Structure formats: structure tokens, C-alpha cells
Amino acid sequence: MTDFFQSWGMSYEWAWSVATISGILLIALPLMLAVAMIIYVDRKIWAAMALRKGPNVVGPFGLLQSFADGLKVFLQETIIPSAANKGLFLIAPIVTFTVALLAWAVIPFGPEAVLANINVGLLYVLAISSLGVYGVVVSGWASNSKYPFFSAMRAAAQMISYEVSIGFILICVVLWAGTFNMNGIIEAQRGHGLGIVNGFVFNLLLFPMWVMFLISSLAETARAPFDLTEAESELVAGYQTEYSSMSFALFWLGEYANVLLMCALNAILFFGGWLPPLNVDWLPGYFIPGWIWLFGKIFFFFFIFSWVKATVPRYRYDQLMRLGWKVFLPLSLLFVVLVSGYLMFTRYGA
Amino acid sequence: MIQTLAFYLFAVLVIASGTFTILARNPVHSVLWLIVAFFNGAGLMVLLGAEFIAMLLVIVYVGAVAVLFLFVVMMLNIDFAELRAGFMKNFPIGIAIALLLLAELVLGIGAYRAGAMVLGTPDGTAAAAADTSNIASIGAVLYSKYLFLFEAAGLVLLVAMIGAIVLTHRERASGPHRGHQDIGKQVRRRPQDATVNARPDVGKGISL
Numbered sequence A: 001m002t003d004f005f006q007s008w009g010m011s012y013e014w015a016w017s018v019a020t021i022s023g024i025l026l027i028a029l030p031l032m033l034a035v036a037m038i039i040y041v042d043r044k045i046w047a048a049m050a051l052r053k054g055p056n057v058v059g060p061f062g063l064l065q066s067f068a069d070g071l072k073v074f075l076q077e078t079i080i081p082s083a084a085n086k087g088l089f090l091i092a093p094i095v096t097f098t099v100a101l102l103a104w105a106v107i108p109f110g111p112e113a114v115l116a117n118i119n120v121g122l123l124y125v126l127a128i129s130s131l132g133v134y135g136v137v138v139s140g141w142a143s144n145s146k147y148p149f150f151s152a153m154r155a156a157a158q159m160i161s162y163e164v165s166i167g168f169i170l171i172c173v174v175l176w177a178g179t180f181n182m183n184g185i186i187e188a189q190r191g192h193g194l195g196i197v198n199g200f201v202f203n204l205l206l207f208p209m210w211v212m213f214l215i216s217s218l219a220e221t222a223r224a225p226f227d228l229t230e231a232e233s234e235l236v237a238g239y240q241t242e243y244s245s246m247s248f249a250l251f252w253l254g255e256y257a258n259v260l261l262m263c264a265l266n267a268i269l270f271f272g273g274w275l276p277p278l279n280v281d282w283l284p285g286y287f288i289p290g291w292i293w294l295f296g297k298i299f300f301f302f303f304i305f306s307w308v309k310a311t312v313p314r315y316r317y318d319q320l321m322r323l324g325w326k327v328f329l330p331l332s333l334l335f336v337v338l339v340s341g342y343l344m345f346t347r348y349g350a
Numbered sequence B: 001m002i003q004t005l006a007f008y009l010f011a012v013l014v015i016a017s018g019t020f021t022i023l024a025r026n027p028v029h030s031v032l033w034l035i036v037a038f039f040n041g042a043g044l045m046v047l048l049g050a051e052f053i054a055m056l057l058v059i060v061y062v063g064a065v066a067v068l069f070l071f072v073v074m075m076l077n078i079d080f081a082e083l084r085a086g087f088m089k090n091f092p093i094g095i096a097i098a099l100l101l102l103a104e105l106v107l108g109i110g111a112y113r114a115g116a117m118v119l120g121t122p123d124g125t126a127a128a129a130a131d132t133s134n135i136a137s138i139g140a141v142l143y144s145k146y147l148f149l150f151e152a153a154g155l156v157l158l159v160a161m162i163g164a165i166v167l168t169h170r171e172r173a174s175g176p177h178r179g180h181q182d183i184g185k186q187v188r189r190r191p192q193d194a195t196v197n198a199r200p201d202v203g204k205g206i207s208l
Helices: A001-004 A012-049 A066-076 A087-106 A121-142 A146-177 A182-188 A206-220 A245-270 A290-311 A317-346 B002-023 B027-048 B051-075 B080-085 B086-113 B134-142 B147-168 B184-186
Strands: none
Touching: A001 A012, A012 A066, A012 A087, A012 A245, A012 A290, A066 A182, A066 A245, A087 A121, A087 A245, A121 A146, A121 A182, A121 A245, A121 B027, A121 B051, A146 A182, A146 A245, A146 A317, A146 B051, A182 A245, A206 A290, A206 A317, A245 A290, B002 B027, B027 B051, B051 B134, B080 B147
16 A cells, blocks of 8 residues: 555655555454444344344334444543542443454455554464453443443453453464465465365364354453453443443444354454465365455354354353363363374474 | 553553552452552563563463452451551561662672673573574473473472362261262163152052
């Protein structure tokens, strides 16, 4: 994009700045629109599985429901509890929202269509997603109220537990791809399954990693069945209890942006990202642009997320901890050994 | 130009947030300022071209260590009056440590200014090649030249971990305790094991 602006007669520095800013806007604005629509989709899927109709009043098929909700929330009064720590109380939702947008900088939408093509892309995503917990913890503490505080404690322990096994899963993928760069990881998946299908998921050693990654990403985004941080039967609404109007909406948007990010990571790390599913160049789908494939895959994973939310009951807290530390951690560690051992014998020669 | 600006931005923010870490009255605010300091430190690393170290700084310190700090500090109920009462007692020790650190800094900068030191290994081979990535050059040194030091560090961490587990582990009384769940036993359970169909005659009770 820098070249395009340079062709308008700008100097390199100006063209680079303008290209970067327009790149940020090109990601952030459609992302906000996607979040609004995906909330609608989530409610529709959820309703269909409960044999209900879901939102169907505002706009055709209820399509404008999220915008009506947004407008309503925007017009409400922001209530700050008198006992709350005012500064942190207001900063916390902003942190959640900003962090949810930041990680999208390294997500590739096509071979060239990536805002920051850095060679530690995956580590950057891991670093940014580990910041997400601060919004929850700080909001729970700053609310100065019992249930949000419980929720903050739970969130801190839960996210740290699952980040450990996510780290090991990512190491398996990175070992196989040989790079931390997101586009490099996608290119490494070209023709991975017998030269026909694209994606690490068709690898016998990496398929169990994908299953664990999917479950861990549910836990990392605190979606059902791991939504213990906002378990309404125990904690009212968890860390969001004292929040109202826009400060609440920022949590809401940030949460769904994070869910979409995790869906995108599932697609990129295990299902070939912007590559078409089949690596056969005479098939009609092969020349469909990459971003359509990526969006399709993200939507597929989002459907799985909603499906799980609609069907699986909530975990108990000790079961959640047991799954994270006693099942996922040893299993993922075992697979790091297996994958590195296999690569040592085949690719690098013992 | 922009590098210089970014450097001064990050450097000023590191020092300012470090100062606030010490000055903040509320320990939770202290930890949050510390996180800001870590973050800007990572920014400085990126400016140096050490993007791998910067990401590790954020993942390890901000993502894990500081969360645990925050976790502990939030649950502590610190009595500020008591803290301040101990101030005069600890003041001389604090001054001594501060002087020690200052002396080390002066020595270190003096030695660097003298120009006698070559960065990297003694034979100067470890300087990162320009065309390899951070990760590759760190890995090449860490797993060959410094392998034993690396493994020794791992051993120290293992010992520390086992120590922490031994210190906090409590042996529970034997027998089934509340909250324990044997999933295999639950799955194996069948209706005929758990229920009895008694079929009592009309007008007669049953004894269990």
C-alpha cells in the first residue's frame, strides 16, 4: 500500500504513515462491524438450538438488532459506584477493548494483506492475548464489590492455567512450520495432507493439538462451558456487575473481538488460513481470493463456539483447573516431545 | 528522528512508571505501574532490534509474573499505618542498598566508557549475524555454547518448583473427602447399582 501512496507523489515517510493508518482503519472498522454482526449471529444460532426465534424485530430478520443495542447503550448514563476506584474502574474496559483490537495487527488476510508482517508474529499474538486478563482483573478489583472480585480472582487463575498449554501447542505448530511468522506458518501448510489438502490439522501428530487448542481457546476467551468469570448463577455478572452503558459495551465488544481472534488463530494455525482447503489448482474454488477463505473458516469456528455454548453445561471450577493442569499440560508437553522427536528423525536427520 | 523520539518516549515512561511504582501508596497501583514499566522496557528492546526478547519480556513478566503479583497483592489486606511505622527501622538498610546499586552503576558505566570490554563471548564470535533472526542466533548460542548453564538454570527452577510444592502441599486425611470426584466410578455407575425397585404390597411398608 505504501507504493500506492507513493505513486500519488508523497515522500516515502508520508506514504508509509498514511498507508499504516489506513491499514489500521481497514482492519479496525470492518472488525467492529463484524463484531456487531457476529453478536447477532451468535444470538440467532443460540436461539435456533433452543427452538426460539431470536432477534427478529429491528430491521429485516432482526439484522439491525446489535446496532439498536449499541445506540441504547450509548445513550445510557455511566454509573460509577461511589466506593469504586474511579480511575482504574474506567481504564479497565478501555484496556480490554484496546487489547482485543491490537492482536489483529499481525493476522494475515492474504499473502500480502497483513498490516505488520513481523517475524515474531505468533509470539506477538501470545503476548497481547496474555494482556487481556488485566482488563478483567483490574475491573474486578476497582469495582470494590464482592462478586466482581471473585470473578477477577477466577479469571486470573483460569487464563494463566490455559496459557501454559496454549504455549506448548503453539510450540508444536512452530516446530513444524519452522517460523514464528504468520504467513510462514500458513505457507508451511500448503499441501500438508498428502499434497492435496492444506492445513496442519491433517497431520496425525498435530490433530490432537488442534482439539486441545480449540478447547483451550474456549477457556482463554472465557466462553461457555468455561465462562466461570461471569457465571450468572453464582456471580451475578462477574466482573461486569458494576458496569453500565458504554463501559459495559466496551467489555462486550472486546470479548467478541477476542472470540473472533481465537477463531482466526484456529483457522491460521491448523486450517491453512487464507489457503483454499484443497491444494488442487484446476478446481473452481482455487482462485477465490484468500480473505474469503479466511472469513469462511473464521465463521465456521465461530459456529462451533456458539454450538458449544448452546449445548454444553458449565464446568465446575475445580474441574476447569483439573482439565488445564492435569490433562492438557502433560498431554501437550508429551506432544512437544513427540513432534520434536519426529522432526529430528525425519527432517533434520538424527 | 522517529527512533530518537520513540526512544525518549519509552525511556521517560520507564523511569516515570518506575518512580510511581515506588511512590504509589496503594500496592495494587504499584503493581500496575510496574506493568507499565515492563511494557515500555519491551518497547526499548524493540528499538534495539531484539524483538524476541521484547516479546518474551511481555509474555513472561507482564503476562505471568505480574498477574501473580497482582493476584497476591489484591488479596492482601495491608495496613498502611503499620507499614509506615517500620519505615525508620528499615531506612538505613535501604540507603545502604541504594548506595551499593549506585556504586555498581558508576563502576559499570565507567568500565564501559573505558572501552576495554567487547560485548559477546570472549572470542567475539557470538555477535549476531545480520541476516539471521533473533530467535535463531539466540538458539544457536544457548543450546551449544551455554548448554550446561542453560540446563543448570532449568535444574534450579525445578528445585524451586518442587520446594514450593512441598511447602504448600497438605496431606489430606485418608478416605474419600468432600469435593473429590472419581470420574471413572461415576461413569461406571448403572441404574441397577444405585436404585432398588421394592414393589411393596398395598397397605404395607418396607424396611430399608
